[in-house]
Amino acid sequence: MKISCIQFDLAFGNPEENKRRAAEGISQAAKEKPDIVILPELWNTGYDLARLDDIADPEAKDSRLFLSNLAKQHNLNLVAGSVAKKTGSSVTNTMLIFNREGKEIHEYSKLHLFKLMDEHHYLTGGSESGLFELEGTVCAGFICYDIRFPEWMRDHAANGAEILFVAAEWPLPRLGHWRSLLIARAIENQAFVVACNRSGSDPKNEFAGHSLIIDPWGNILAEAGKEEEILTAEIDLNEIAAIRRQIPVFQDRRPEYYQSFIKKLR
Numbered sequence: 001m002k003i004s005c006i007q008f009d010l011a012f013g014n015p016e017e018n019k020r021r022a023a024e025g026i027s028q029a030a031k032e033k034p035d036i037v038i039l040p041e042l043w044n045t046g047y048d049l050a051r052l053d054d055i056a057d058p059e060a061k062d063s064r065l066f067l068s069n070l071a072k073q074h075n076l077n078l079v080a081g082s083v084a085k086k087t088g089s090s091v092t093n094t095m096l097i098f099n100r101e102g103k104e105i106h107e108y109s110k111l112h113l114f115k116l117m118d119e120h121h122y123l124t125g126g127s128e129s130g131l132f133e134l135e136g137t138v139c140a141g142f143i144c145y146d147i148r149f150p151e152w153m154r155d156h157a158a159n160g161a162e163i164l165f166v167a168a169e170w171p172l173p174r175l176g177h178w179r180s181l182l183i184a185r186a187i188e189n190q191a192f193v194v195a196c197n198r199s200g201s202d203p204k205n206e207f208a209g210h211s212l213i214i215d216p217w218g219n220i221l222a223e224a225g226k227e228e229e230i231l232t233a234e235i236d237l238n239e240i241a242a243i244r245r246q247i248p249v250f251q252d253r254r255p256e257y258y259q260s261f262i263k264k265l266r
């Protein structure tokens with residue numbers, strides 16, 4: 001299976017220009033005939049949170065049509081990063097997923113809002129699972145800060161997810177955390193991690209780039225630099241079963257102790 005991350009710079013608060021950039025990136029990537037393409041977080045608006053009332057996409061209607069057409073046109077599955085989606089007076093940071101026929105198969109709204117970047121003042125957290133299936137493989141979608149919550153990602157892996165997709169706008173000062181957390185999530189869940197970050201900067205932040213495709217042993221299969229780049233790697237899903245046979249973490253888990261043990265000790 002071939003997977004591509006479209007790491008691109010976002011025009012601050014300019015959904016029309018960002019649509020142009022996303023379409024351009026996807027059509028470039030499509031030349032290598034990837035099976036799955038992933039975009040970064042909030043690619044329609046960037047972090048222009050104060051203007052979300054005006055620029056978030058009502059019910060993500062426009063984004064859905066745009067993304068569905070791209071998936072169909074290029075015959076690829078699209079884990080379409082996330083968009084600012086307006087529902088009534090609230091806005092969510094929502095990942096949309098489309099198959100090759102352009103059919104939407106799942107939506108996931110970022111569960112953990114990142115206070116350091118004021119998300120809690122402007123966004124509403126999601127409450128649904130990130131699990132979905134693409135071409136017979138169980139996958140899961142996460143958004144940026146979610147990677148600091150291993151229990152959330154473990155829950156998806158324990159429910160069958162073999163590819164963990166992460167869409168992000170991760171700032172440069174914490175590049176070290178980004179790399180370490182993603183590698184750890186791959187190793188502990190014995191799953192592929194495909195993480196697409198943005199590049200460039202906005203009025204408040206410089207972003208790290210360094211999109212990553214990591215195998216279930218924790219090896220980096222491909223890593224982008226800091227600038228715009230289309231990052232592509234082939235993954236072999238058979239590696240998952242081989243690694244899980246060698247070190248059977250999922251069989252050896254004892255979840256009945258994890259919630260209650262510490263309470264008992266207190």
Ligand SMILES: O=C(O)CCC(=O)C(=O)O
Nearest residue numbers: 114144145169170171174
């Ligand atoms: O956790 C971090 O350091 C970055 C998270 C972030 O930038 C986000 O969730 O948008």
